[in-house]
Amino acid sequence: MMPAPTDHAVEVFNQAIESRAQGDLERAENLGAQAVEIFQDTEGVNSPDAANLLNVLASIRDERGDYDSALEAAQRAVNILDALGENFSGDDAAHVRLEAWSRLGNLQRHLARYPEAETILKRALTFAVETFGEASDEASNARNNLGILYKYTGKFDDAKILYETALANIEREYGHEHISTASLYHNLGGLEHARENFAAGEKPARKAWEIRAKHLGETHPYALADAVAYAGVLDGLERYDDSEKIYRYVLREYEQIYPAGHYEIAALVHNLGNVRFMRGDYAEAETLMRRTLAIKQKLFGAEHPDTALSMNNLGVLLQAQGKHDDARALFERALEIFQAALGAEHPQTQMARENLKEVAGST
Numbered sequence: 142m143m144p145a146p147t148d149h150a151v152e153v154f155n156q157a158i159e160s161r162a163q164g165d166l167e168r169a170e171n172l173g174a175q176a177v178e179i180f181q182d183t184e185g186v187n188s189p190d191a192a193n194l195l196n197v198l199a200s201i202r203d204e205r206g207d208y209d210s211a212l213e214a215a216q217r218a219v220n221i222l223d224a225l226g227e228n229f230s231g232d233d234a235a236h237v238r239l240e241a242w243s244r245l246g247n248l249q250r251h252l253a254r255y256p257e258a259e260t261i262l263k264r265a266l267t268f269a270v271e272t273f274g275e276a277s278d279e280a281s282n283a284r285n286n287l288g289i290l291y292k293y294t295g296k297f298d299d300a301k302i303l304y305e306t307a308l309a310n311i312e313r314e315y316g317h318e319h320i321s322t323a324s325l326y327h328n329l330g331g332l333e334h335a336r337e338n339f340a341a342g343e344k345p346a347r348k349a350w351e352i353r354a355k356h357l358g359e360t361h362p363y364a365l366a367d368a369v370a371y372a373g374v375l376d377g378l379e380r381y382d383d384s385e386k387i388y389r390y391v392l393r394e395y396e397q398i399y400p401a402g403h404y405e406i407a408a409l410v411h412n413l414g415n416v417r418f419m420r421g422d423y424a425e426a427e428t429l430m431r432r433t434l435a436i437k438q439k440l441f442g443a444e445h446p447d448t449a450l451s452m453n454n455l456g457v458l459l460q461a462q463g464k465h466d467d468a469r470a471l472f473e474r475a476l477e478i479f480q481a482a483l484g485a486e487h488p489q490t491q492m493a494r495e496n497l498k499e500v501a502g503s504t
Contacts, residue, residue, distance in 0.1 A: 147190070150179035154194055157201075166205045173198040189229045189237070192221040196240045199248070206403050206440060208251055215245040219261075235272050239265055239279055243286055250290045253445050253482050259294075262287045276314070278321070281307035285325060292332050295487045304329050323352040327367055330374055335488075339377030346371040362398055362405070365391045369409055381416050388413040407436035411451060418458050430455045446489065449478035453493050460496070465503050472497040 157172035177198060180191040195218035202211035218241040222229065229237075242265040249258035266283040273279040288303035308325040315321060330346025333339065350367035357364050368391050372384035388409060395406050414429030434451040441448050456471035472493055479490040 146179055146183040150176045150183070150190070153179065154197075157197070161201060161204075166201055170198065170201050170205065173201055187221050187224045189221070189225060189234065192218045192225075192229075192241065193237050195221070196237065196244055199244050203244075203248065203251075206400075208248060208440070212245070212248045212252060215241065215248055219245050235268075236279075239269055239272075239283070242268070243283065246290070247286055250293060252441070253447070255290065255294050255482070258290050259287075262290055276310040278311070278314075281310050281321075281325075285328065288328060288332075292328070292335055294483065295489075297332060297336055300332055301329070304332065318352060318355075320352065320356040323349045323356075323363070323367065326352065327370055331370055334370075334374050334377060337377065339374050342374045343371075343378065346374045360394055365394055365398075366405065369412065373412055376412065376416060376419075379419075381420055385413065385416045385420075388416065402436050402439055404436070404440055407433045407440070407451075410436075411454065414458075415454065418461070423458065423462055426458055427455070430458055444478055444481070446479055446482045449475040449482075449493070450489060452478075453489075453496060456496060456500075460500050460503070465500055469497065469500045472500060 153172050154176040157169045157176060160166075160172060161169035173194060177191050177194045180188045180194065184190060195214045199211045199214035199218065202208075202214060218237075222238050222241055242261050246258045246262035246265060249255075249261070262283070266280065266287055269277065269279040269283040284303040284307040288300040288307070291297070291300035291303065304325050308322060308329070311319065311321045311325065326345040327349035330342040330344075330349060333342030333345070346367070350364065350371050353361065353364040353367050359365075368387050372387040372391075375381075375384040375387075392406070392409055392413065395403075395409060399406055410429050411433040414426045414433060417423075417429060418426035430451065434448070434455055437445070437448040437451050452471045453475040456468040456475065459465075459471070460468035476490065476493040476497055479487060479493050483490055
């Protein structure tokens with residue numbers, strides 16, 4: 142006897158989850174897409190089960206670094222849920238909706254679609270508070286997501302309020318060493334790093350690493366990401382011996398976990414390149430910075446502010462070597478991208494503008 146189509150879809154989906162757990166993300170993605178198709182063939186285009194699976198599929202594609210395809214899956218999930226409206230209700234439906242909006246908003250932020258990301262992440266926060274309560278875990282996660290966006294867009298004070306409110310609610314419920322606090326400590330450290338208030342960022346960044354390593358193990362990807370963030374704060378404090386040791390350790394681990402063109406490797410190589418630059422090793426620094434730029438251009442394209450940041454940093458290195466024309470070209474391009482994506486007053490736009498003035502005065 143053949144299994145019912147929906148039973149088969151669940152079976153395929155479970156195989157996708159198992160493949161993901163084993164690290165075979167390509168197979169997990171293919172199986173997840175098959176399960177979505179089965180549900181839509183069986184239950185219709187606006188299948189709530191398909192919407193739920195599309196959230197997972199978007200997450201798998203995000204993990205693979207395929208952000209455009211992840212965005213497509215997340216948008217499909219939101220479209221289905223919007224079409225269903227009140228026909229899909231209850232606690233499970235609320236969680237599926239919140240996950241869909243959060244996933245879509247985070248991907249839009251990652252792809253520098255900041256106005257769209259703000260709209261849907263604010264929608265998610267309002268929904269979480271109204272549905273689950275002001276101090277709920279769901280509301281804390283929604284605050285964290287919106288806080289990350291505000292850090293990227295330079296709304297630092299707003300981000301800090303969101304992070305601290307979420308952290309206070311989680312610590313009140315679970316205690317100061319709970320795994321759920323780690324992301325918020327990580328983000329508070331990153332926020333102070335973005336504000337160049339490195340002394341204030343050291344303690345939360347270190348605490349995030351300690352908590353995650355304790356709960357997940359020192360070589361877990363999340364704990365390694367915390368280590369990198371902490372090392373970035375150490376860079377700001379000019380403790381380059383300490384930070385370089387962390388970067389080289391994490392790079393060895395990352396190269397066992399991620400493909401060579403993954404974003405996490407790009408971000409780490411960028412930081413290591415900056416350390417080598419600050420220590421006077423211009424040759425290795427340039428090799429590392431060009432590697433970072435190539436990865437980001439492939440992941441995001443030439444118009445993304447993260448790509449522009451790598452252009453700017455490479456320009457600073459070239460300027461230090463007296464390669465003024467090459468540096469100027471990079472600063473001009475970075476400034477154009479920052480102004481278009483972030484606005485004239487964003488700190489990164491101002492940074493590129495100042496760098497361009499400085500290189501003009503050198504020639």
